[in-house]
Amino acid sequence: MSAQPLTLVAYETSKTQRNYVILLSALLVLISLITLPFGNTKGAEIPAFIPAVMSTIICFDFITLFVLFNQFRVKRSPAVLVLSAAYLFSALITIPFLLTFPKLFSETGLWHATIQSSPWIYNMGRAGFPVIILIYVWVENRFKNVQLNVRDARRWSAIIMLAVVIVAGLMTLYATYFSESLPIIFEQGNYSPLYEDVVGPGNIVINFIALVALMMKTRGKNVTNLWLIVAILASLLDVLLTYFSGARYSYGWYMAKVNSFMSSNILLAMLIFEFNRLYYNTTELYHHLLERNELVAAKERAESANLAKSEFLASMSHEIRTPMNAIIGMADLLYETELTEEQKTYVEVFRKSGNNLLNLINDILDLSKVEAGHLELEEVDFNLEELIEKTLEILAIRAHGKKLELLSYVAPDISKSICGDPDRLRQVLFNLIGNAIKFTDAGEIVVRVKKDPEHPEMTLVSVSDTGIGIHPSKLGAIFDLFTQGDSSVTRKYGGTGLGLTICKRIVEKMDGEIWVESEVGKGSTFFFRVKLVESGGQLDALPRQEQRLQGLKTLVVDDNSTNRFIVREMLIKYGLEITEAESGREGLEELKRAREAGTPYALLLVDCLMPEMSGFEMIESLQTVCTEKKPVIMMLTSDDQSSNIKRCKELGVNYYMIKPVKKQRLLEAILQAAAPAVNRAELSANVTEWKQEPRQLRILLVEDNEDNQLLFRSYLKKTSHHIDLAENGEIASKKVQESEYDLVFMDMQMPVMDGYTATKLIRAREREKSLRPVPIIALTAHVLKEDMQKCLDCGCTDYLTKPIYKQSLLSFIQLFAEGNYRGPVQQLER
Numbered sequence: 001m002s003a004q005p006l007t008l009v010a011y012e013t014s015k016t017q018r019n020y021v022i023l024l025s026a027l028l029v030l031i032s033l034i035t036l037p038f039g040n041t042k043g044a045e046i047p048a049f050i051p052a053v054m055s056t057i058i059c060f061d062f063i064t065l066f067v068l069f070n071q072f073r074v075k076r077s078p079a080v081l082v083l084s085a086a087y088l089f090s091a092l093i094t095i096p097f098l099l100t101f102p103k104l105f106s107e108t109g110l111w112h113a114t115i116q117s118s119p120w121i122y123n124m125g126r127a128g129f130p131v132i133i134l135i136y137v138w139v140e141n142r143f144k145n146v147q148l149n150v151r152d153a154r155r156w157s158a159i160i161m162l163a164v165v166i167v168a169g170l171m172t173l174y175a176t177y178f179s180e181s182l183p184i185i186f187e188q189g190n191y192s193p194l195y196e197d198v199v200g201p202g203n204i205v206i207n208f209i210a211l212v213a214l215m216m217k218t219r220g221k222n223v224t225n226l227w228l229i230v231a232i233l234a235s236l237l238d239v240l241l242t243y244f245s246g247a248r249y250s251y252g253w254y255m256a257k258v259n260s261f262m263s264s265n266i267l268l269a270m271l272i273f274e275f276n277r278l279y280y281n282t283t284e285l286y287h288h289l290l291e292r293n294e295l296v297a298a299k300e301r302a303e304s305a306n307l308a309k310s311e312f313l314a315s316m317s318h319e320i321r322t323p324m325n326a327i328i329g330m331a332d333l334l335y336e337t338e339l340t341e342e343q344k345t346y347v348e349v350f351r352k353s354g355n356n357l358l359n360l361i362n363d364i365l366d367l368s369k370v371e372a373g374h375l376e377l378e379e380v381d382f383n384l385e386e387l388i389e390k391t392l393e394i395l396a397i398r399a400h401g402k403k404l405e406l407l408s409y410v411a412p413d414i415s416k417s418i419c420g421d422p423d424r425l426r427q428v429l430f431n432l433i434g435n436a437i438k439f440t441d442a443g444e445i446v447v448r449v450k451k452d453p454e455h456p457e458m459t460l461v462s463v464s465d466t467g468i469g470i471h472p473s474k475l476g477a478i479f480d481l482f483t484q485g486d487s488s489v490t491r492k493y494g495g496t497g498l499g500l501t502i503c504k505r506i507v508e509k510m511d512g513e514i515w516v517e518s519e520v521g522k523g524s525t526f527f528f529r530v531k532l533v534e535s536g537g538q539l540d541a542l543p544r545q546e547q548r549l550q551g552l553k554t555l556v557v558d559d560n561s562t563n564r565f566i567v568r569e570m571l572i573k574y575g576l577e578i579t580e581a582e583s584g585r586e587g588l589e590e591l592k593r594a595r596e597a598g599t600p601y602a603l604l605l606v607d608c609l610m611p612e613m614s615g616f617e618m619i620e621s622l623q624t625v626c627t628e629k630k631p632v633i634m635m636l637t638s639d640d641q642s643s644n645i646k647r648c649k650e651l652g653v654n655y656y657m658i659k660p661v662k663k664q665r666l667l668e669a670i671l672q673a674a675a676p677a678v679n680r681a682e683l684s685a686n687v688t689e690w691k692q693e694p695r696q697l698r699i700l701l702v703e704d705n706e707d708n709q710l711l712f713r714s715y716l717k718k719t720s721h722h723i724d725l726a727e728n729g730e731i732a733s734k735k736v737q738e739s740e741y742d743l744v745f746m747d748m749q750m751p752v753m754d755g756y757t758a759t760k761l762i763r764a765r766e767r768e769k770s771l772r773p774v775p776i777i778a779l780t781a782h783v784l785k786e787d788m789q790k791c792l793d794c795g796c797t798d799y800l801t802k803p804i805y806k807q808s809l810l811s812f813i814q815l816f817a818e819g820n821y822r823g824p825v826q827q828l829e830r
Contacts, residue, residue: 021226025233032237035255040245047103048343053257054098059327061091072157076148079140081157083224085164086132092168093125100176111176119186119195120175126203126239128171130210133232137213140225191243200243207236328803329711377509381535382422385410385663388447391429392660398437405444406433406660409566412573414449414459419535424506431499432463432526440467440523446562452529458512459532464525470518478516479504503528549670550575553599557587557618558607558636563659567605567636570663571670576603584613588621591631601631603670608637608644616644619651634669636661695817696720697742702732702758703779704750712745715806721813729758736762736774743816744776745800748791755779756794763795773797775816779804798824 068084099105100113100121108114148156175182185195211232214225241256335347388408399406410416429447436445443466452460470478479500507514512530554576558564564580572578579601581587587606594600604622608615615635622630634655635648648656655669699716703709704727716723724739726732729746730753736744744762748755759776766773778791778799791799800812815821 017223017226021230025230028230028234028237032241032255035241036244046342049254049257050101051098051104054094054101058091058094058098061087061094065091069157072153076150076153078143078146078148078156079136081153081160082132082136082139083228085160086129086136088161089132089164089168090125090129092165093121093128093171096172096176097121097125111172112179113176114179116182116184116186117175117179119191120179120182121172122242123185123195123199123203124171124175126235126242127206128167129235130207130232133210133228134213137210137217141217196243200239203239204236204243207232207239211236329715329806330707332806333711333714377421377424379419380422381417381419383416384414384418384449384532385416387422387426388429388449389660389662389664391426391433392447393662395430395433395437396658396660398434399445400659402437402441404437404440404442405560405563406437407444407562407566408447408660409449409569411448411450412569413451415532415534417535419533420530421510424510425530428503428506428528429461429463431503432528435499436463436465436467436524436526440465442466443523444560444562455529457531458529460527460529462525462527464523466523469520469522469524470516471520472518475516475518479514552576552603552670553594553601554578554603554605555581555587555590555594555601555631556605557581557584557610557615558605559583559610560607563607563636567661567666570666574667576670584610584615584618584621587618591622600629603634604631605634605636608635616647616651619653695819696722697813697817698740699723699813700726700732700735700739700741700744702726702729702744702750702755703747704728705747708747712809715809716813719810719813721817727752729753729755729761733758733761733765737765741774743813744774745779746776746796747779749780755796756790759795775821777812792824 065084065087068080068087072080072084096111097118099110100108100117102108102115102118106113108117111117183194185192185199191200211229214229214232238256245256331347335344339347388410392406392408396406433445433447445463445465448462448464450460452458504514507528507530510530512528514526514528516524516526518524549571552575554571556564556567556578558567558580559582561582564582568578568580579590581590584606587604591601591604606615606618610618613621615637619633619635622633630652632655633651633653634657635653636657636659637644645656657665657669699721701709701712701723703712703725709725713723713725724735724741726735728750732744732746733753735741746755746759755778759778762776763773765771775797776795778788778796780787780791780799780801788799788801800809
C-alpha cells in the first residue's frame, strides 16, 4: 500500500463522475451553439456586469489557488504546483482586465490604459492559462510519481509563484503604459482584422490544444483532471464566442463571459464536493491499517495518516473560511451603501452565494465527522424546555420575516432536567426547524415534545409545518445524502440535502429513530424519538410563588388556536382561571360581560397581529369597556418594530413580549404583575424599549490579515467603541501590557507569534501581577470542537468562528458593553 497521502489530485474517478462531466460539457456546448446565431446581436449595456463577473472570478481563482496549494503542501507534487500557478496567473491577469476596462473607473481605464489595453490583457489571459495547463500536462506525465522533499517544495513554490507574478506584471505593464506600441486589435467597438486573422484564431488553437492534451494524456484519470477538462472547454467556448461575436455587450460577448466564469469556478466546486469522499476514504484507510494488526511500525503509519487527515480538515477549513470572511463581510458592508436596485441585486447574489458555500462547508465537516465515527456524545445536565425555547428564539427572526408563527409545546409529564448532549439535540432541532421555515410560506411551525405512546421510556419530538409538503415517492429517500424532494425544490429553495442526513446520523447515534409524514400542499411533520435520561437535578428556576397565581382571572385573545392552546397549557397548572377569545371583538365582549357580572379580568394576554381587529385596536377600544380599573395588559407579537414599542407605551401596555414566548419569562412577568407591591408605573418599565445605556469599550483587534482588519473596523465605525490594531501576538502582548483594554479579539493563526502563545503570555502576566483578566475572544476559522476547546484551554474567554457577521459581532460586543456577558456560549446561540 502506498505511503503517499491521498489527495484529490490523485483520486481516481468513477463512472458517475465521468457521466456528470459529459453531461455538463454537452450542456455548455449546447448553450453556446444556441447563442452563436445571435452572437452579433447587440444586447443591453449593463455597466455592473463586468465588475460583478470579474470580481467573482478573482475571488474564486484565489480560493481555488489556496485549496490547490494546500493539496501541494500535502502531496508535494510538481504538477499540482504548476496547476496552482495557473489559477494564480488567472487571478492576477483578471485584476488589470477589470481595472483597465473602459468607462468603469475612467474613460479608457486606469494605469494610463488605452482602448487597446483591456482587449490585449483579456487575450493574454485566455492564452496564458491554457499554456500553463499544457505545462501542467507535461509535468504530470514527466514527473508522475515524483514527490519533492520539504525544502525543494518550498524553494520551487517560491520560484514558480514569483515567476507567475513577474510574467503577469510584465504583461500588464506592456498592455497599459506601453499600449501605444501594441498592434491594434480593437477599434470602434469591434475587433480589428488583425484579431480576426491572427490573435483570435491563435487563442482558439492554444485552448483547443490544451483541451486535447488533457483528454489524451491525462484521460481524466483523477477527479482534478476530469473537471479541469470542463474548465478548459469553458475557456475554449469563451474565446470562440468572443471571436464570432466581435462586439462588446452583444449576446455572444455576454455568453463568453459566462463561460469565463464557469472556467474559473468549476474546479473549485469540484474540490469542495469531492472533499467529503476523500475524507471518508482517508478514514477508511486508517481503519484498514488498524485492522491488519501489523507491527508497531504499521500502527505508527496509521496514526500518522489520521493526524494528517485532521490537519487537512483544519487546514481546509482555515484556507476557505479566511477569504470567505472578507468576501461575505465586504458584501454585507457594500449592501449597506447607496446602490442602485440593479447593483443591490448583484451584491445580494454575492451574499447569498457566499452563505450557501459556507453552509455547505459546515455540513460537509459535520457529515465527515459522523461518517468517520468521530462524533462523541456528551452527558451533561441541561434544561430541555430552555434548550427548545432558545433554539426557537434564534430562528424566530427568519420565521417572523416570512410572517410565520413559531411555537413550541412541552408536555407537563416531560422532565425538564435531562442528562445528555444538548449541543447535538440542538443541532437536530435547528436543522428540522430551519427546513420547516425554508419550505413554508404561510401558516405556522410547531415543535411538540411528549412521551412516546409506543415506547414510554423514549421522548418523542415532532416539528410540524404548513409548507409545501413532500411527495410520497420521495419520503423513503429524503434522509439520503444530497437528496431533496425534487429538482424544482432545489432550484427554488437551494440547499445541498446534507442537513437531514446529519440529523439521521445524530439521532441514530443517540439510539433513536427519525421519520417523516407529509402531504403535498398541506405540510410535513418530522418525528424523532430518543432516550433522554432524567438527571435528578432541579432546574426549575421559579421559587415557590405559584400560589400567588391561584385564581388569577386571565383572558387570552389570539386568532391562532395552536397559540392559545400552548399559552393555556403553559399557565393552567399554576391555577390561573383562563378564558380564550379568538378575535379582538370577541375579547372585548368577554371583558364587558365579566365587568358587568362583577368578576373582571385581572390579566389580559393579547396577540398583536390579528385579522379584522388588531391587538392595538382592541386595546384602544378597551378604554370604553373598562372605564375604571383596567387589567394588566401583555402584548404578544411576532414583530420587534420600534414603532410598536412606542405605541405600547402610549396605550398603557404593561408588557411587550416577542414570540416565541419563553415560559420562564412569561411566568416571571405574571408573578410580578400579581404582586400587590408593584404598581402600574413599575410594571410599564418592563416594556422592551427601556435598556441601560451601554458603555464605550476600548477594543484591541489582533489580526494579521489586512482585509479582515478593514472589515472589523468597518463593522464598528458607527459605534462609539475605540479600536486599536496589532498585526501579531507579539505586538498584542506588549500593547496589553502598556494599555488597559476592555476587550481583545485575538486571531489564532498569525505569523511571528500566534494567538495561542500570545494569550498564554497575557494570562501569565496577569497572574504574576494579580491583574484583572482582560476578556480575550478567539477568532478562528477552525470549527472542530477540539479546536474550539484548545482556544479555551490556552486562556481565551470565548471564541467566534469565521466568517464573522456584523450583527453577530455587534450583539456579542453589546453583552460586554451592557455587562450582560455570562461566560462561553454555544456558537449556535449567536
